[in-house]
Amino acid sequence: GRFGEFGGKYVPETLMKPLEEVEAALNQAMKDPAFKDEYLSLLVNYSGRPTALTYADNITETLGGAKIYLKREDLNHTGAHKINNAIGQILLAKRMGKTKIIAETGAGQHGVATATVAAKFGMECKVFMGEEDIERQALNVFRMKLLGAEVIPATSGTKTLKDATNEAIRYWVQHCEDHFYLIGSAIGPHPYPKMVRDFQKIIGEEAKEQFTAVEGKLPNAVVACVGGGSNAIGMFYDFIKEENVRLIGVEAGGKGLNTALHAAKMAKGTKGVIHGTLTYLLQDENGQITEPYSISAGLDYPGIGPEHSHLSSIGRVEYESVTDDESIEALQLLAKTEGIIPAIESAHALAKAFELAKSMTKEETILICLSGRGDKDVHTLVNLLEGKEEEHEYV
């Protein structure tokens, strides 16, 4: 259950049995062709995979450097890559005979994805969400309810994603008999980071096939944003063995790495344990986990998936960061030149890739994971760009 020195199961003894059950079921499922068939069939017939690979001709021309391709995870059902994993895990839950689903959510995207698959599989669904996030993301709360899920406010700690995750784990310990915990990113105790990666690696597999079909070669660089890191690990995984392909993960630099307001675990974090896994995280000198900051709710997590920590430590993936402002600028540029409004998360990958593209030749290529659509962020953008009151954001 490790990626190099990272990962593991740093959990109370009470969680060991449910984790072992998940692991056993997962190992068995992954060997069962019928499981993979059902997973792929749902991805195709329900979520709309394969997602498109879009050549961004205008932005390529504007930047004047490397050719830029976008892997369009924004075109998935519910608008982001999150559904790939949610489908995989709920199939596993069904296989394990579980009838109820638990999930944590920050801004609500994974909560919506989970509520979606729970509805599709007729399972009860409880989504833990920080009390503050519930207020800020009232529309996503409404969506989850519309999909039949119950949204449970996490009132402990900072009342955000970190604490929603704590609450979900606490609830799971007590109700593991009939509940499956559907984690949304490549984080948490083993086997979750591996499982989420395995359910997300289709992104990179598809993109690689599509890219080589169009370009007849591999991309020079693959870029993805990293919060917990599920879209990035999904995008990178099939490219790890391709040694000539540069892999670049982009963290949220927030207001800048020289401030306290960022979510750059690789640049500014240290090794530690969060939510049951050993990885890089943001903490103070006493080992208390600190609250990260990013304009992007999806990157605003104090830890990072342990496999990323490993890939960084062996030098296979480069981790960079991009500030709020740089990401918003990239978002606007993509909207105006390509007619695609990306999620602010994805805009972090774009910003770094655009910068990189300028320094590359026209014969070179960059493949970017456009992890989600920006519709969910329009309130944030209105407030930011038109200077409106934050208090309207809840609607």
Next chain:
Amino acid sequence: GRFGEFGGKYVPETLMKPLEEVEAALNQAMKDPAFKDEYLSLLVNYSGRPTALTYADNITETLGGAKIYLKREDLNHTGAHKINNAIGQILLAKRMGKTKIIAETGAGQHGVATATVAAKFGMECKVFMGEEDIERQALNVFRMKLLGAEVIPATSGTKTLKDATNEAIRYWVQHCEDHFYLIGSAIGPHPYPKMVRDFQKIIGEEAKEQFTAVEGKLPNAVVACVGGGSNAIGMFYDFIKEENVRLIGVEAGGKGLNTALHAAKMAKGTKGVIHGTLTYLLQDENGQITEPYSISAGLDYPGIGPEHSHLSSIGRVEYESVTDDESIEALQLLAKTEGIIPAIESAHALAKAFELAKSMTKEETILICLSGRGDKDVHTLVNLLEGKEEEHEYV
């Protein structure tokens, strides 16, 4: 330029030349394989087609009748079928050497689709939108601006879609030299209704192929909602020749056909001319066009595409209506059982199809056009289902 007695070009002499130019260019383009290739390539690589065909197993089981399939136009880039037509028309605009785009929009969906393709093609874009709609749909206005479009308030008449269309036409007359008018539904003077149908018929072509691949036969009924009627004509067109397939268009019954608040042109309208075409429409006894009503902004248009009037008159398509309440109930049912939040427009088709399914056998099948996703309607739903103030809707 007619569908039976319907259609035509009821426009000022000043518009005849631009219309003839569009028609000539369209006829030429449609014969050019390179044009069709570029259109299809954009649909695949930019918008993510083919869209999925989803078997709605849970709802089928819940209703206990015909098997229900959903054609997932909600999975298109920008969230609805609108982009199919926008891509087709902007390619034509490019071919004609036009550099600027005009469009009308009601709730903003077609405006967003047009702004999107205009951005992708580097064209200037002006979207006419009723002053009242601008206030009610501030987020879509913001989206269009983010995509680089200019939103021009229509201040005449009822300050809604009808008048935005008038204003767009008026502007076009004066600027037809370098402007292309990109109409969003299968309405307007010839060749628009035919052109929009030709750019939307891919919905039905794909669905037919997908459906027969899964079921080995044609569906017993195909159902789509009808406002102007572009998703419906796109869905129906390839099935018109299949005489054993029932085709059902569903209009907005609003508060009920026995009230004045509906948008049921077939049930309650009379023949007349609107926006340059002869078709069924809502008008008073003096031939003044009246304002329609529907909870769904996309069905809230006083006319209907002329081809629908024709298909109704020859009895090939049945037109029914569904009230606000019935559509919302269907929306909630689909969300809870299938994990899909449909647009309120599409929910009208769902409501009628669900009713129909109950009266059919388990061996029979219904194919529904899920024309768009419901994210855009979440504000409306919050207000409706949680009894919030309408004044918050604009955010």
Next chain:
Amino acid sequence: MFIPFITAGDPHEDATVEIALSLQKQGASILELGVPYSDPLADGPIIQEASKRALSGGMSISKAIKLVSVMRKKGVKIPVILFTYFNPVLQLGLESFFALMRENEIDGVLIPDLPYEESGRIRELAAENEVAYISMVAPTSKERIQKIAADATGFLYCVSSLGVTGVRSTLPVDIGTFLEDVKAAASIPVAVGFGISTSEQVEVLKEHSDGIVIGSAIVNKIGQLEQVLLNKDTRRDGLNQIEEYVASIVSPIQKCEV
């Protein structure tokens, strides 16, 4: 020829009749009487507003037609052309429409959203009912001018520039050429309209056309005088102001005709 346009019922039926008389007094050769419409595609804001005023007073196509009888009784003798969008005509029914026109002594009809290709049946009925069907040509009509002119009756209405009705400060530079082309093709008088509001414009256009239509400029004046015209006690004052204004614009036409 001076051809003024006003909207029936703007701001009130009675006022419309009296405005018609004033226009006749100021030398109008033909009166274009507009039927107010909810969706006037060919019109700019000024005439849209007039439609709104008239519709809010309950004006309709049949009332507008019947108003001409009243005008006749009150002394309007010049030909009256009904300007109406096609949809109200359709709702009345084509036959009823022409019967009503005849009955109310209307001389012609102009339907701005019924281009040549869609007007076959209407032209037949117009001929049967001895009502002139006024056709329009635009600067972009080009090769269409021939066929339109060939079947035109009454006079041929030339749209001076692209766009909608309304007051414009300048005329297109090639307006002379366009009008001469139309005159060459037409065997009936040629009138020009859309955007004409100053005596300077009239001065230029009278050289190339037999008639000049002035709509928005007059309708705009009527809009400004709405309250004055609605009030019976002040109406005469309003009419005087309209007469004065019209006189100032159309003096070149009248000079020419004198």
Next chain:
Amino acid sequence: MFIPFITAGDPHEDATVEIALSLQKQGASILELGVPYSDPLADGPIIQEASKRALSGGMSISKAIKLVSVMRKKGVKIPVILFTYFNPVLQLGLESFFALMRENEIDGVLIPDLPYEESGRIRELAAENEVAYISMVAPTSKERIQKIAADATGFLYCVSSLGVTGVRSTLPVDIGTFLEDVKAAASIPVAVGFGISTSEQVEVLKEHSDGIVIGSAIVNKIGQLEQVLLNKDTRRDGLNQIEEYVASIVSPIQKCEV
């Protein structure tokens, strides 16, 4: 054995020392001293709140360890077990952690989020430093009980029921069987904890275990008395109340030991 749990620095360092003395006075056999943590996964709301109070006063893992020296000086003689999540230990560094523990006369350590499989190195270091490493078993541990028990030192901590720490009104029905299974596997004393708050529960559990851990019930009392305990002038009164409360719960244990 009565094994009370308190959080270091809750509500204040000095108060913690005095509470420890009170607990010793009330017959505590071992003191479990909790290091407050930002993300206490195994704890319920009562201990989370205590962590929050302690952290806001600036408590940290090294301060908590050093506080035991102070306790010793003030007269705490019973063994002290440090209860801490793994992350603060990691930040201190495993070697420094054990050195600090030794230096401050701490007898054992319990790390709730470090299950058997992840604890190899820690157990080695604990042995080297002669610090007991307290292992936990849960009702779901089943076949894991054998291996955990085999390597356990100090005492073996049995989690009475699934879930987090906190006050529960009932005990699981099969708690007796579970504890007997553990006792059979263990060669060291067996203690039970999680959710115990009434003398009735104690009455039942003492039959099946060598020690009973009471945490949330005491911490809850401390929380209620926060202001009283923070104020030097009223602290003694608060301590008296804690002592009374503890006496009422633990009398069955003491009876048993007498």
